[in-house]
Amino acid sequence: TVGTELEQTSFGGALLADDLLRALELYADVLRRPALPAAEFEQERELACQRLARLDDSPTEKLFVELRRTYFPGPHGRTALGTREGLAALSPESVPVSRR
Numbered sequence: 001t002v003g004t005e006l007e008q009t010s011f012g013g014a015l016l017a018d019d020l021l022r023a024l025e026l027y028a029d030v031l032r033r034p035a036l037p038a039a040e041f042e043q044e045r046e047l048a049c050q051r052l053a054r055l056d057d058s059p060t061e062k063l064f065v066e067l068r069r070t071y072f073p074g075p076h077g078r079t080a081l082g083t084r085e086g087l088a089a090l091s092p093e094s095v096p097v098s099r100r
Helices: 017-032 038-057 059-071 084-089
Strands: 002-004 009-011
Touching (some): 038 059, 038 084
Antiparallel strands (some): 002 009
16 A cells, blocks of 8 residues: 655555565665556546545545645645646656656
């Protein structure tokens, strides 16, 4: 499982102890050479849009997004979720990752 929030990105998984070294190698590859195949771009953008839309169903989370924006102007107050306009403007070519 992978999750990205305002201050951290987390990776997790369940595996046998004998597979730990290989799992760490895979995570190292993901971190050093991130990839987003163009064929998967629209699906990922849709997931990001859905997460942003869920703010409307979570008044507490929406409040904290607005508080951050108010008390930390500029880039420090931005949400990791982005904006509807920003997500709509993205294209596979605009995302700086490998196309493996």
